[in-house]
Amino acid sequence: MRVLVVGGGGREHALAWKIAKSPLVKKVYCAPGNAGTASVAENIEIPADNVNALLQFATVTGIGLTVVGPEQPLVKGIVDSFEESGLRVFGPSQRAAEIEGSKVFCKDLMKKYGIPTARYESFDSLDQVKLFTKEDEPVVVKASGLAAGKGVILCSNGEEARSAVQSIMQEKAFGNAGNQVVIEEFLTGQEVSLLAFTDGKTVLPLDSAQDHKAAFDGDKGPNTGGMGAYSPAPVFTDELKQQVIDEIMIPTVRAMAKESRFYRGILYAGLMLTESGPKVLEFNARFGDPETQPIMMRIKNDIVPIFEACIDGILSTQTLQWKQEPTVCVVMAAKGYPDSYDKGKEITGLNLGENQQAVVFHAGTKLENGKVLTDGGRVLGVTAIGSDINQAIKNAYSAVDKIKWDGIHYRKDIGNKAK
Ligand code: AMP
Ligand code: GLY
Secondary structure, eight states: OEEEEEEOSHHHHHHHHHHHTOTTOSEEEEEEOOTTGGGTSEEOOOOTTOHHHHHHHHHHHTOSEEEEOSHHHHHHTHHHHHHHTTOOEESOOHHHHHHHHOHHHHHHHHHHHTOOBOOEEEESSHHHHHHHOOTTOOEEEEESSOOTTOOEEEESSHHHHHHHHHHHHTSOTTGGGGSSEEEEEOOOSEEEEEEEEESSSOEEEOOOBEEOOEEEGGGEEEEOSOSEEEESOTTSOHHHHHHHIIIIIHHHHHHHHHTTOOOOEEEEEEEEEETTEEEEEEEESSOOTTTHHHHHHHBOSOSHHHHHHHHHTOGGGOOOOBOSSOEEEEEEEETTTTSOOOOOOBOBOOOOTTOTTEEEEESSEEEETTEEEEOSSEEEEEEEEOSSHHHHHHHHHHHHTTOBOTTEEEOSOTTGGGO
């Protein structure tokens, strides 16, 4: 079978790497891919959100399975377009992907079906906000639409909240994503994610993974797309996982079906473990980046039959097997990320030699005249396995230490919370 992976980040390199190991797969294509996916797949120069060009490529090439990485093509309806043309594609439909594409839709769904989440109000004008925000109350202001993980502003009081809403609604800090805004209760606790495969009926959870969203050590600095991750997350006990499946994942999949938004693909719940139990911060309609990198390294199964079972509605026939050893992914970013940063710097030290425990998943990289150059904010996700968490951390950082370019930034404390 020929498989197309849509996207060009670290998540897509990890997916292509895992898919390429399947005996069912003859060839993997990645659109647009990066310098790393080129070693396991053929890169196709089509942007991930150009649905028409991807559809034409998949039809002409006889692609037997398409796996969609990022949210933009899902929200644009890539799954609907491919299915209408008789192609097999893994991911939710446009209407189902709205669970990520519209925070207002997502919050209203959770309220309607009693799925635990922060109290909230949604707004489409600044005037209404003045009545809602109280001077001494911390709140979280969120642009409703897609904002590349940046549309969330934590505010310690009413004044900050109003200025956050102003920057989102009037100054259009996140473009049209801010036409509607959600203001919600500030929750405290440990943050974890649970990702699950679903065919719209069965929910098959992945092992836990913990992201590190803040730019700097000790969870300081601005939020990013994710500076590293480890799997499993010890804070996420089996008991807690079952609670999240029973109270959040299954009710959400059922709610989506009731709303005629049948959900198939990966359902990613970002959760806060509050004193009154786990609450949903957000849902994503896709695999996490960088969570996918340590997760793919721990899955023992051939991943392709799992994708196929989701598409065919027979996920209940599948189970997942996991390596017991933990994995750690350290994201190496361009200095300045998540704000402005340089591109086009040559990367050296990518050949890990003896270090069999680590894989360098590429994100923002490109090949030019035989050289690997930086081409994005998050550049690499160095991912390693070890007999225990300390060893996995050591293996990851010993690979990180060998990799150089002009203007590297990475966190030195990835995985420490799992010790
Ligand atoms: P989201 O994209 O909605 O997951 O928000 C991004 C980040 O903002 C989360 O990972 C949390 O760290 C933080 N966050 C979001 N919602 C809340 C909330 N209600 N209370 C506290 N922190 C939040
Ligand atoms: N790592 C967070 C995300 O993929 O949304």
